[in-house]
Every structure is written in structure tokens, then in C-alpha cells.
Amino acid sequence: MSAPPPTGKGHPAVTPARIVAGLCLFAPFVGILWVDSYARIEPRLIGVPFFYWYQMLWVLVSAALTMVAYRIVRREQAGARRAPAEPEATGSGEAR
Amino acid sequence: MNGGVNGVALAVFVFFFLLVTVMGFRAARWRKAADEHSLDEWGLGGRSFGTWITWFLLGGDLYTAYTFVAVPAAIYAAGASGFFAVPYTILVYPLIFTFLPRLWSVSHRHGYVTTSDFVRGRFGSKGLSLAVAVTGILATMPYIALQLVGIQAVLDVMGVGGSESTHWFVKDLPLLIAFGVLAAYTYSSGLRAPALIAFVKDALIYLVIAVAIIYIPIKLGGFDDIFAKAGDALSQKNPATGKPRGELASGNQAQWAYGTLAIGSALALFMYPHSITATLSGKDRNVIRRNTTILPLYSLMLGFLALLGFMALAAGITVDNGQLAIPQLFEDMFPDWFTGVAFAAIGIGALVPAAIMSIAAANLFTRNIYKDFLKPHATPAQETKVSKLVSLLVKVGALVFVLGMDKTVAINFQLLGGIWILQTFPALVGGLFTRWFHRWALLAGWAVGMVYGTVAAYGVAGPAQKHFGGSNAEIPGIGETGYIGVTAFVLNVAVTVVLTLVLRALKAPDGVDETRPEDYTADAVPAGPGSGDHDSARDGNGARNEDGTRDGDADGAEVAATTAN
Numbered sequence: 158m159s160a161p162p163p164t165g166k167g168h169p170a171v172t173p174a175r176i177v178a179g180l181c182l183f184a185p186f187v188g189i190l191w192v193d194s195y196a197r198i199e200p201r202l203i204g205v206p207f208f209y210w211y212q213m214l215w216v217l218v219s220a221a222l223t224m225v226a227y228r229i230v231r232r233e234q235a236g237a238r239r240a241p242a243e244p245e246a247t248g249s250g251e252a253r
Numbered sequence: 254m255n256g257g258v259n260g261v262a263l264a265v266f267v268f269f270f271l272l273v274t275v276m277g278f279r280a281a282r283w284r285k286a287a288d289e290h291s292l293d294e295w296g297l298g299g300r301s302f303g304t305w306i307t308w309f310l311l312g313g314d315l316y317t318a319y320t321f322v323a324v325p326a327a328i329y330a331a332g333a334s335g336f337f338a339v340p341y342t343i344l345v346y347p348l349i350f351t352f353l354p355r356l357w358s359v360s361h362r363h364g365y366v367t368t369s370d371f372v373r374g375r376f377g378s379k380g381l382s383l384a385v386a387v388t389g390i391l392a393t394m395p396y397i398a399l400q401l402v403g404i405q406a407v408l409d410v411m412g413v414g415g416s417e418s419t420h421w422f423v424k425d426l427p428l429l430i431a432f433g434v435l436a437a438y439t440y441s442s443g444l445r446a447p448a449l450i451a452f453v454k455d456a457l458i459y460l461v462i463a464v465a466i467i468y469i470p471i472k473l474g475g476f477d478d479i480f481a482k483a484g485d486a487l488s489q490k491n492p493a494t495g496k497p498r499g500e501l502a503s504g505n506q507a508q509w510a511y512g513t514l515a516i517g518s519a520l521a522l523f524m525y526p527h528s529i530t531a532t533l534s535g536k537d538r539n540v541i542r543r544n545t546t547i548l549p550l551y552s553l554m555l556g557f558l559a560l561l562g563f564m565a566l567a568a569g570i571t572v573d574n575g576q577l578a579i580p581q582l583f584e585d586m587f588p589d590w591f592t593g594v595a596f597a598a599i600g601i602g603a604l605v606p607a608a609i610m611s612i613a614a615a616n617l618f619t620r621n622i623y624k625d626f627l628k629p630h631a632t633p634a635q636e637t638k639v640s641k642l643v644s645l646l647v648k649v650g651a652l653v654f655v656l657g658m659d660k661t662v663a664i665n666f667q668l669l670g671g672i673w674i675l676q677t678f679p680a681l682v683g684g685l686f687t688r689w690f691h692r693w694a695l696l697a698g699w700a701v702g703m704v705y706g707t708v709a710a711y712g713v714a715g716p717a718q719k720h721f722g723g724s725n726a727e728i729p730g731i732g733e734t735g736y737i738g739v740t741a742f743v744l745n746v747a748v749t750v751v752l753t754l755v756l757r758a759l760k761a762p763d764g765v766d767e768t769r770p771e772d773y774t775a776d777a778v779p780a781g782p783g784s785g786d787h788d789s790a791r792d793g794n795g796a797r798n799e800d801g802t803r804d805g806d807a808d809g810a811e812v813a814a815t816t817a818n
Contacts, residue, residue: 220550
């Protein structure tokens with residue numbers, strides 16, 4: 158129940174890019190919910206026990222992974238928009 | 254606490270408080286829209302906010318007295334277990350990345366303002382919609398209560414009101430004044446007030462965190478010393494129970510609790526009406542996803558703030574009420590004037606979310622209870638009026654929680670709200686992806702989750718009270734201690750799935766689904782030429798101001814200008 162279905166959205170078939178995006182989003186759940194993997198004091202980083210700096214590191218890792226997923230999804234959307242088969246796809250909502 | 258009023262700190266605090274009050278009232282004129290009496294306008298800021306403002310608003314949801322007072326206090330009280338707030342905020346973003354854009358799109362297409370609107374439209378069930386609305390309002394109250402507790406902690410340490418005074422009126426007067434000001438500007442300016450004040454709040458908070466995280470460790474002799482001393486303090490045995498106070502890394506028996514608290518809180522956060530409000534006020538679909546990539550900055554700050562709990566331990570702060578630990582640490586460490594700045598950051602950091610939360614709960618009441626059940630033909634002006642009044646009532650409800658619950662473990666306020674709000678997850682997120690769940694099954698699952706969660710939480714005794722003393726209990730069948738909200742959620746899902754199978758087999762009547770698959774991926778209609786035909790696809794209740802013309806980059810510039818000051 159912990160994670161959303163990584164690729165369970167939209168009607169287009171599951172594409173490799175979507176699987177990668179899904180894995181990027183899923184990875185933090187595995188890393189973080191496996192508490193036993195980081196529940197220790199050593200090694201310390203500038204005096205901070207492993208338990209804390211490791212989780213803080215995951216903030217950055219998770220942000221980077223989400224960024225990758227975002228890039229992938231955006232590229233997919235741009236591709237879908239150019240495809241003539243999909244008249245519903247509109248506009249340039251992400252024109253920036 | 255130290256006896257006497259800290260005059261300098263109080264003066265600085267009052268200065269900032271007055272500043273945001275003026276801003277709050279002036280906010281009504283900021284980015285003013287055509288139709289100011291519509292609920293879209295008061296409650297969603299006209300749905301015009303770009304990435305940056307949405308970021309500040311969403312940050313306002315996460316960055317509350319919860320992070321500044323409750324989480325460090327939890328660490329101060331018990332060590333590692335309080336740090337679950339960091340994994341919680343890590344998991345939130347990948348999670349919302351998957352479903353919030355869909356909610357934004359379908360809400361934009363159909364003019365939904367609340368989660369209840371969506372649930373009613375998706376499942377054609379007023380009962381389910383009512384359940385979601387009632388849960389949202391109920392769960393928001395303890396969360397607002399947490400904010401009030403945060404403000405009270407600051408006032409207490411400054412020596413105004415609080416526990417020292419014996420007379421109940423003097424004791425609570427400063428809190429009531431803060432509360433009154435909050436209520437007044439929320440009432441007059443709607444969502445624009447907290448959105449504008451959020452800039453000041455965040456600037457103050459970043460300043461205070463940056464200073465605290467550098468200055469205090471230097472004063473305390475570095476992180477080595479801090480953790481050594483904090484470890485000593487945590488290993489002291491509690492004379493009553495004979496167990497150590499806490500630990501530096503989550504022990505074996507605490508890991509289930511740690512994990513379930515993190516995942517449960519993460520699943521719950523974006524079920525709250527106020528998170529959804531901030532989401533829907535964004536002006537296009539990608540505002541949400543772009544935000545999930547920049548919001549983790551807040552999580553990092555949350556982590557640093559959490560470490561303040563260890564610093565309070567290392568500094569030898571002893572307070573009866575754990576919530577006072579961080580304010581007391583600031584007062585002991587900082588010069589008086591900066592203590593005032595820090596306290597202002599905490600105080601305003603509690604006021605902004607409290608305002609957003611009460612607005613969201615009020616929207617929920619108006620849209621899904623008042624309009625659906627009491628007065629179906631209310632005009633937009635009437636709706637807005639009812640919303641404003643209810644935003645006051647919700648705050649009064651929060652006061653009841655403040656007065657009725659043990660304030661020394663404030664994080665429980667938020668966790669109790671989480672237990673309840675989590676039960677709306679299957680209907681909302683399930684509904685965003687599939688129409689398979691049956692509306693009656695969802696309602697039954699919700700009821701089971703609510704009853705189990707409430708009864709289990711009622712049964713937890715705390716140090717200061719017999720009931721609602723904590724949010725963890727044994728998970729039936731596993732035998733480990735975990736967050737009640739997650740257990741209730743699993744029960745909820747199980748009931749929903751089983752009953753859906755049964756109801757589908759019995760061919761029970763299904764509700765009408767007014768949404769279409771393409772609604773879930775639709776984007777905002779750009780203002781450019783050749784796109785006008787899409788406007789007719791939206792049935793925005795006539796209340797929406799149809800301007801897609803506000804430029805997102807202007808938002809960014811505006812924010813930059815505001816924060817630079």
C-alpha cells in the first residue's frame with residue numbers, strides 16, 4: 158500500500174520512459190521505509206550520527222529523482238502534443 | 254518562564270506582528286480580480302497563482318508550528334522517534350507527483366474547489382461527498398489547534414500570559430488577541446492574505462534557521478558535543494517507568510512506528526483541505542509538478558529544525574512543557590532582539606497556515622454542506638459570506654481542541670487529524686485513477702476506518718491524560734506498535750475492496766460519473782489565439798474570472814522583489 162502504482166496512469170501503453178519515471182518516484186519509498194538499513198549511529202558526519210545525515214541525504218536524492226521524473230513526463234507530454242492522433246492535447250501550458 | 258517579560262524581544266515581535274497585520278488587510282487589494290465576491294476569488298485567490306506563489310502557499314502548509322515547535326519538541330522529548338517528520342516530507346513529493354496533477358486538471362475542467370466536489374462528481378454520491386467534507390473539517394481543527402499551541406509557546410517564553418499567570422483571562426489574552434487578528438484579516442482578505450504574508454514568514458524563517466543552525470552549534474561546541482550531550486540526556490532513565498527517555502537512532506522495536514508514522518503522515522498531508530486549496534490555486538497543471546521538485550527545500554530545513562531538539566537537550570534546557578523547549582533555547586542563546594525575530598518567525602509561521610487551513614475548511618463547509626444540503630440555490634455572494642463565517646467557527650473549534658487536549662505533546666494534534674483525514678484517501682486518490690470502487694463500499698470503508706481510528710486513539714493513555722494521549726498503538730495481527738492512522742487506512746481499503754466486489758456482484762446501482770478520462774490530463778487553456786473553443790468545456794459555475802492572462806514569470810519577479818526586501 159505504500160506506493161502509488163508507478164505507471165498506472167493514462168491510456169497510452171506503458172513506455173520505457175514511464176517505467177523509469179515510476180522507478181524514480183518509487184525509490185524513495187524503499188530507501189526510507191526500510192528503517193533498519195539506516196538505524197545506526199556510525200559513521201558520523203561532522204559529528205552528526207548516520208541516522209540523521211543519511212535521511213537528510215535522501216531529501217536531496219529524492220528531489221533529484223523527482224526532477225528526473227518531471228523531465229521525463231514533460232518530454233512525453235511534448236511528444237504526445239506533436240502527435241496528430243491526439244486532438245485533445247492542447248496548448249503550451251508549460252511554455253516556460 | 255524566567256519570570257518577567259523580555260521587553261526587547263516582545264517589542265520586535267510586536268513590530269513584525271503589526272507589519273503582517275497591515276499586510277493582511279491590504280492583501281485584499283493585491284492582484285485584485287473582477288469578481289471579488291465569488292468563492293473562487295476569496296477562497297482560491299482567483300486560481301491565478303504561478304509556481305512561486307504556489308510554492309509559498311504549499312510551503313505554508315508544511316512549514317507550520319508543526320515544524321518549528323512540535324517536531325523539535327518531539328525530539329527533545331524522545332530523541333530519534335521524532336525525526337520521522339523528515340522521511341514523511343521526503344515521501345510526500347513523489348507521492349503527490351503521481352496524483353495531484355490529475356486532481357488539478359479535473360478540478361479545473363469542472364470548477365471543483367474542494368476534494369468533496371470531486372468525490373461527488375466522480376461517484377455521484379452526496380453521502381460520500383458529505384463524509385469527505387465532514388472529515389476534512391474535523392481533521393483540520395486539531396491541526397489549527399497545533400498552530401495556536403505554537404503561538405502560545407512563544408508568548409509563554411516571552412513572559413506574556415501563559416502558564417505563569419493564574420487568572421484564566423490574563424493567561425489566554427495574548428493568544429486571544431493573536432487569534433482575533435488572524436480571524437479578522439482572513440475574513441476580509443481570504444486566501445490573498447496568507448499568500449502575501451507567506452513571503453514575510455518564509456524570509457523570517459529562513460533567516461532564523463540559517464542563524465540558528467550555524468550560531469547555536471558554535472556556541473554549544475559543535476555537533477560532536479551536541480550529540481554526545483544529547484545522547485547522555487536521552488539515556489537518563491525515567492524514574493516512573495525505568496526506561497531511558499529516548500535514543501539517538503531508532504531502535505528495533507521503534508522501527509515500525511517510525512516507518513508507519515512517516516508513510517501515514519505522507520499519505521495524509523495532501524488529503525487536508527488546505528493542501529488542496531493551495532494546489533488548486535495554481536494556474537496550470539505543471540505548477541504542481543514543478544513544485545514537487547522545489548518543495549524538498551522545505552524538507553531540508555525541517556531536518557535542520559528537528560536537530561534543534563538535540564541542541565535544546567545539549568544546552569540543558571529543562572522545561573515541563575516540551576513545546577517550550579525551542580523557544581526557550583532561542584531565548585537562552587540569542588541576543589534579545591534576535592530572539593524577537595525568531596519568535597516572530599514562529600508566531601507568523603503559525604498564523605499563516607492557520608489562516609489557510611480555516612479558509613479551506615470553510616470552503617468545504619460552504620460548497621459541500623451548505624450548498625448541497627442546506628441552501629442549494631445560494632448566490633456566490635451568499636456562499637462567500639457563509640465561508641467567511643465558518644472560517645471563524647472552525648477556529649473556535651480549534652480552540653476547543655487546545656483547551657481539551659494535552660498540550661505538552663503537540664505533535665499529537667497533527668497525528669490525530671492525520672488518522673481522520675487519511676480515511677478519505679481511497680475515495681479521493683482511488684477515484685482519481687479508477688472508477689472501480691463502489692461508492693457505498695468507499696463509504697463503508699471510510700466509516701470503519703474512522704471508527705477504528707477514533708476508538709484506538711481514544712484508548713491511548715498519555716502522560717497527562719487518559720485518552721487521546723498518543724497516536725501509536727499495537728497493529729493487530731503484527732504485534733508491533735505503529736501509527737493508528739495507517740492501521741485504520743489498511744482496514745478502510747480492505748473493507749472497500751471486499752464490499753466493492755460484493756456490490757459489483759450484486760449489481761448495486763452505481764452513481765453517475767460526470768467526469769471523462771481526458772479531464773484528468775487536461776491543462777489550462779492558454780490565453781493565446783485559437784484556443785477559445787476550449788473555454789466552453791468548463792462549467793465553472795459562472796463564478797470564475799476567465800483570465801489566463803496573468804503571466805507566470807511576473808509572479809516570480811514579484812516574489813523575488815518581496816523577499817529581497
